[in-house]
Amino acid sequence: MWRVPDDERRWGAAPPFPHVVVDDVLEPAALAALFEILEDEPVERYVADLYAFDATAPVPTTAAFAAMRDDFAGTFAPWASRVTGKSVRGVDLRAYAYRPGDYLLPHADHQDGLDRQLAFAYYLPSPEPPTGGELELYACRLDASGAIVETTSAALIDARPNRLVVFDVSTISLHQVREVLAGTRLSLSGWFYP
Amino acid sequence: MIPVGSRTATIVDDAVSPSAVGELRARLTGYARYALVDRGSYDAIEPVADSTVRAALAPLIAIASRTTDRQLALTELRAIRLRAGDYLLAHHDRIHDDYPIELVLDLSPAASAAELHYRRRGQVMFRMPSIPGSLAIVERGPTVTSNHTYVSKRTPEVEVVRLVALLGDLR
Numbered sequence: 536m537w538r539v540p541d542d543e544r545r546w547g548a549a550p551p552f553p554h555v556v557v558d559d560v561l562e563p564a565a566l567a568a569l570f571e572i573l574e575d576e577p578v579e580r581y582v583a584d585l586y587a588f589d590a591t592a593p594v595p596t597t598a599a600f601a602a603m604r605d606d607f608a609g610t611f612a613p614w615a616s617r618v619t620g621k622s623v624r625g626v627d628l629r630a631y632a633y634r635p636g637d638y639l640l641p642h643a644d645h646q647d648g649l650d651r652q653l654a655f656a657y658y659l660p661s662p663e664p665p666t667g668g669e670l671e672l673y674a675c676r677l678d679a680s681g682a683i684v685e686t687t688s689a690a691l692i693d694a695r696p697n698r699l700v701v702f703d704v705s706t707i708s709l710h711q712v713r714e715v716l717a718g719t720r721l722s723l724s725g726w727f728y729p
Numbered sequence: 730m731i732p733v734g735s736r737t738a739t740i741v742d743d744a745v746s747p748s749a750v751g752e753l754r755a756r757l758t759g760y761a762r763y764a765l766v767d768r769g770s771y772d773a774i775e776p777v778a779d780s781t782v783r784a785a786l787a788p789l790i791a792i793a794s795r796t797t798d799r800q801l802a803l804t805e806l807r808a809i810r811l812r813a814g815d816y817l818l819a820h821h822d823r824i825h826d827d828y829p830i831e832l833v834l835d836l837s838p839a840a841s842a843a844e845l846h847y848r849r850r851g852q853v854m855f856r857m858p859s860i861p862g863s864l865a866i867v868e869r870g871p872t873v874t875s876n877h878t879y880v881s882k883r884t885p886e887v888e889v890v891r892l893v894a895l896l897g898d899l900r
Contacts (some may be wrong), residue, residue, distance in 0.1 A: 584816070584818050584819045584846065584876035584878065584879075585818060587879075635883065636881050636883060638879060640766075640816060640818065640879065641766040641767045642767055643767065667882075673766060683765060683767065684765075685765070686764065686765055686766045686767065709766065709767050711766070714814070714879075714881060714882050714883075716882060716883055
């Protein structure tokens, strides 16, 4: 189903913080089966000051979705470990739909008590390709105490179908999903864990 | 009004006239951009020193005093302006443990879908729509934060202007 990239990407080569972008990671023939799994997974609306989107629950509710998550982890965790130097095995994975007006404002995925090592987003083809919805990465300037005193947009990654983005999780790995202005942005996203 | 124990959260419609909204908004000059994007993206005047604007608050402070049955006085005054793509997140808000009253006067040029949310322990307990001339009176406390919701880029013409006053007890 999934295709592991056959070349080793350069982790940390591109600003503002370590990330890799890999295209064509799903066998085209497997797309229909993946959408069948997603069709059966319930989706709810999530809205807070930081975000507005539709998503599946934090924990899969169907055996097929859980199996797909495990297959994703089994395929990409060894590759991600090699590329990033972070030893990861498991993943949290949810499906997301960003519709017009939806967004995820700038934040870092790091949270004390959680052991998120790497974040990822895999973009699905959409019947209505989105305008907007890019993944935006920010550079942070810190003061002597380590507090963020300046943030600057430093990279913009299109939510291109069949594209996988993996990026570092730290207190300064600020990123956002830009507001979707039209269409629907579909993705599988989550984190790799040790 | 939503009374929760001693707490207050209420909206006064048409607290100032449409002409006063425009006149007061015109006096708000000298905005500074805030752009630590993990906290907020907005323009602010802090503090608002304009004497006409401060004087215009006197009848509103009287309303707040009557509403809360407290003798209140202005302690802080700032203006927040949000345009398309702007927001102010709850964790950027200040915690108050002395239960001041917050007045928010909407001075926007036109109504919009933007809202000001007050949260208790993270959950939205009170919403202030953006309607020019309306006034929110909210008692703050150690578990209350607020956030100014994201202004959609699909409405590039929207401008939200809020005058935010903090009131303490007259001593």
